[in-house]
Amino acid sequence: MAEMVRRRGRSGYLLIIPGGLWLLVFFAFPFYSLIATSLYDPAGSDFRGYQMTYAFGNYVDVVEAYWQPLLRSLLYGAIATFFCLVLGYVLAYAIAFKSGRWKTLMLVLVIAPFLTSFLVRTLSWKLLLADDGFIVNTLQLLQVLGDDGRLLATPFAVVAGLTYNFLPFMVLPLFASLDKMDYRLIEASRDLYGNPVVSFFKVTWPLSLPGVVSGTLLTFIPAVGDFINAELLGNTNTRMIGNVIQSLFTDANDYPAAGALSVILMTMILAMVLVYVRRAGTEELL
Template identity: 65%
Template sequence: MSVVGHIGTAVGPHETPPPPPRKGRRLLPYLLLLPGGLWLTIFFAVPAVQLAATSLYDPSGSLQQGYAMTWEFGNYADALSAYWPHFLRSLLYAGIATLLCLLLGYPLAYAIAQKANRFKNLMLVCVIAPFFTSFLVRTLAWKTILSDNGWLVGVLRDIGILGSDGRLLATSAAVVLGLTYNFLPFMVLPLYASLDRLDGRLLEAANDLYASPARAFAKVTLPLSMPGVVAGTLLTFIPAAGDYINAELLGTPNQYMIGNVIDSAFLVRLDYPQAAALSFLLMAIILAMVFVYVKRSGTDEVL
């Protein structure tokens, strides 16, 4: 017969239970979390609180005369009513770019994880190689590629997809293409990490049960890779929705996203209350969409 010790381990009737962990060991996990917690507090929590306070300032103030805290919640309603088309455009562009990244990134990630063999590391380097170049430089390169005198527009005109005066630059398509290119690695890497852990024996079992390749993919590969799909779509959609560089360089004011409006409000018009309200609205909308998406996807591994 044995009794259970106070720390949950079984000990014999004449055995001495092990001593409780020392205080230093109990504190070790919290000490390891301390640097990251301080970083988030200083560079995220404190600025977020300040931004929330700024969004409630009296909008009639100015940078020179100062702003008064009047708890002006109407700033949110005014900002939303004035710029709701930019919110919709941002979500639409980000959604299309995320879908394109998924369609392009899934086959690439699968090929790297399951088929690349000794070329796996080389292909991964090729995926992350664009990160060695500035985001701004990459977008400027797309401006050259999509220009009216560029080779791509010339080819599309020759094969009849574009008319003689058709163009890609300064269109919604250019902005979406720029978003897709710049954020594609954020989709590929989580997908690769998920597919690389896939147990090949499960696919062999599906083949032994006479499942077609398409059915094996739908019943085995795709469900097991859903954590990567969810993580990749989140990592792509969230920054794409707040981006403003692609719309600034590849589009016109007709393609401006909410990030362009926030940038202008902060740095050009110096309307800090409205800019802060727009920032919080964007953050609230994205958080709500992410919460619903993760819950509906049924994938808890990304939380």
């Protein structure tokens, strides 16, 4: 019996090996390379090469130079995550409790945008928000926008694109939490409290918090690092940190600065995620 238990224990470790090798090859090594790149001598170039001088000053320099797009990315990501939470919670609640036999179809419609390219979906928003498009013309007709008002190349367009593209990442975890909830608890709470608002915050919201935490993380993290929406829907004043990193890597060939910015962004997001998860108390919810 003891021998069987030991074999099962070894089998568990053997099953971890493929995933561990995958993480080692495609995460640990690239992450080490990125950190090393961020510490190269900033005076190097593609022609002269780069020397490892442990130039920690690269981090200070990029923060001083690019703190605005860094904070802008956090702000846009937070706003888009909030909108995704509000819209996604309503949609997930409707699918979980009100859709009936149409539940599967509605879930398919939620993930249907993934059947097309991320780039195509963003370009479609560029067409919708164009200066001569139906939306802008209608808003101008209703005097919501002035005659020279526009939506494209504005922060609104960037946040709208982020919200649209990452909304499914919020809906699916929320639906998973709400769908396994016993609806009789909600009915009982309404009998006890008699107020739908109180019932929601006392019963529905606490029970759905695992989905809320998962959805906000899955939405916020990629939204902060995104550069496609800001590139296609924004302007030079709405550049996000992803645009800066991409430009430093591909246009300026300033690899130390791009690497330092990437490490700073990952470190900031990791710290925020750890604080958020700890504050949300997911250890008790899961």
